[in-house]
Amino acid sequence: MKRIAVVTSGGDAPGMNAAIRAVVRTALFHGLEVLGVERGYKGLIEGQVDELTRRSVSGIVNLGGTVLKTARCERMKAREGVAKAVETLRKNGIEGVVIIGGDGSLRGAWKLYKASGIPVIGIPASIDNDVAGTDYTIGFDTAANTALEAIDKIRDTATSHERVFIIEVMGRNRGFLALQVGLAAGAEFILVPEIRYSLGKICRELEEARKKGKRSSIIVMAEGAGDSSEVAREIARRTGYEVRVSTLGYVQRGGPPTAFSRHLASVFGHEAVRLLIKGRGGLMVGMERGRVVAHRLDYAWRGRKKLDRKLYRLNAILAT
Numbered sequence: 001m002k003r004i005a006v007v008t009s010g011g012d013a014p015g016m017n018a019a020i021r022a023v024v025r026t027a028l029f030h031g032l033e034v035l036g037v038e039r040g041y042k043g044l045i046e047g048q049v050d051e052l053t054r055r056s057v058s059g060i061v062n063l064g065g066t067v068l069k070t071a072r073c074e075r076m077k078a079r080e081g082v083a084k085a086v087e088t089l090r091k092n093g094i095e096g097v098v099i100i101g102g103d104g105s106l107r108g109a110w111k112l113y114k115a116s117g118i119p120v121i122g123i124p125a126s127i128d129n130d131v132a133g134t135d136y137t138i139g140f141d142t143a144a145n146t147a148l149e150a151i152d153k154i155r156d157t158a159t160s161h162e163r164v165f166i167i168e169v170m171g172r173n174r175g176f177l178a179l180q181v182g183l184a185a186g187a188e189f190i191l192v193p194e195i196r197y198s199l200g201k202i203c204r205e206l207e208e209a210r211k212k213g214k215r216s217s218i219i220v221m222a223e224g225a226g227d228s229s230e231v232a233r234e235i236a237r238r239t240g241y242e243v244r245v246s247t248l249g250y251v252q253r254g255g256p257p258t259a260f261s262r263h264l265a266s267v268f269g270h271e272a273v274r275l276l277i278k279g280r281g282g283l284m285v286g287m288e289r290g291r292v293v294a295h296r297l298d299y300a301w302r303g304r305k306k307l308d309r310k311l312y313r314l315n316a317i318l319a320t
Contacts (some may be wrong), residue, residue, distance in 0.1 A: 025057065154218070
């Protein structure tokens with residue numbers, strides 16, 4: 001193997017740049033050439049590739065986002081798009097590919113591998129932490145800390161004005177981020193898509209807390225757990241509390257990656273190149289119980305990563 005490519009795809013996640021750096025410098029250390037694909041699968045289909053050197057990745061380990069840029073690409077879901085991507089790989093003499101992204105990006109990586117036969121290694125990067133086969137994804141820890149910092153500030157206002165605040169965090173289908181942040185923030189309630197909740201029960205508990213002298217609360221809610229505005233209106237109607245909604249949105253995606261996100265990215269990037277050098281493909285690098293592992297790429301979405309319900313119950317205990 002003489003030449004590999006690296007791609008960042010889908011939603012950006014803090015630490016992607018650290019992963020790019022690790023891929024490039026590990027590859028160069030072993031005498032490989034590295035091409036960077038710009039704008040994800042869109043760039044791969046359109047042939048937007050350029051050589052990456054040590055200088056190309058100098059000073060990016062601390063940057064959020066991705067220097068290679070990224071884009072959503074519907075064409076990669078069709079055979080024609082996959083065929084164009086394979087054509088770009090062959091035209092540029094690319095003998096191995098590292099793709100950094102979430103479950104949708106890893107689905108594309110699997111299609112690319114099956115269609116081309118070229119070794120492809122996936123690196124999980126998603127602030128939702130919803131990829132099976134790894135305890136943590138690149139960017140999750142950073143997003144959790146960003147959200148936590150915002151909630152700590154909002155709690156000051158909630159206390160001062162004696163209000164209930166609903167903080168909506170990302171998590172369209174899964175509640176890993178909401179659970180991590182809610183527990184760390186000392187939220188009174190955490191609402192996630194995986195676990196049914198009762199507004200009646202929440203309102204009764206808010207009323208009981210008020211009788212004991214507690215007059216403000218924080219509810220952390222994953223975006224996929226319902227309509228936060230409707231939840232706020234119903235709580236206000238039933239309890240008489242002033243209820244405000246704060247949607248953190250895309251602020252969770254940006255900013256410098258934390259030490260853990262950088263560490264994870266560096267380890268994953270290095271291991272991805274090692275696997276390619278060994279001639280292995282169709283795999284995703286992950287971390288389980290503190291050890292670096294490799295699973296088949298399709299396990300990333302066919303497997304079902306479980307929310308830790310013990311942590312959910314723990315939060316209920318600590319919030320009383």
